[in-house]
Every structure is written in structure tokens, then in C-alpha cells.
Amino acid sequence: MMENCLFCKIIKGDIPSTKVYEDEYCYAFRDINPQAPVHVLVIPKIHVANMAEISLLPQEAQTALFAAVKKIAEAEKLEKGFRVVSNCGPHACQSVHHLHLHILGGRQLAETMV
Ligand code: AMP
Helix, strand or coil, rough: CCCCCCCHHHHCCCCCCEEECCCCCCCCCCCCCCCEEEEEEEEEECCCCCHHHHHHHHHHHHHHHHHHHHHHHHHCCCCCEEEECCCCCCHHHCCCCCCCCCEEEECCCCCCCC
């Protein structure tokens, strides 16, 4: 846990969230400012800043993160497709410095990504 990290506080329950999934390694919740009908954030319970630091996570936690994406996509009925995005660093406008994967879906998404 990292002090003053918004997402660490969400994992602890100190800040409320709408949980959609949890296991030993990951927590997932609805984005407060959704960009699509389904917009879920999946985060590791161990604090790392972003994708550039993913190798700091134990292998099991890395695997669990991607396994969680598949489980959430199924639970959210995204069989027509979905997009997974992880903003990393200033060029990507990362605003919360705790690794998170955005799962976006529930409608036709734009052909362009940026
Ligand atoms: P990023 O810009 O990739 O760092 O994404 C951070 C995301 O966190 C944004 O999509 C925000 O809407 C979302 N967010 C910020 N605060 C909260 C919160 N308290 N609960 C849920 N989502 C949040």
C-alpha cells in the first residue's frame, strides 16, 4: 500500500467504489467518469506506478491481472468486443499513478485509438 494513492485507498475501502471483481491479486471497479457504457478499471493490489513497472509485480499478480480482464469482459457481456487501455506516463496523460487497465465496451468504439 502506498500512502496518498487514490487507488490504494479504494482497495482498502477508505474511498468508495463500485466493485465488479476481486481476487487475491486484483481489484476492479467502475470508472467514476465512464467513457463508454462499460468502463471498468482493473488494478493490482500491490502498488506499482504503471506498465513501465509491471515487472515489479510477482508473476502470479501479472497473470491474474490479464485473467481478470477476460473474466470481467465475460461478466459484463462484452462478447461483441472491448478495448483494453493502460495509460503510462505523461505522454499518455496518466492521471492516477497506480497501474490500471481500462476495459471499455458496450458500444461500437472509434476506429482510431488516439
Ligand atoms: P488515467 O487517466 O489513465 O490515469 O485514468 C484514471 C481513471 O481513474 C480516469 O478514467 C478517472 O475517471 C478514474 N477515476 C479517478 N478517480 C476515481 C474514483 N474515485 N473512482 C473511480 N474511478 C476514478
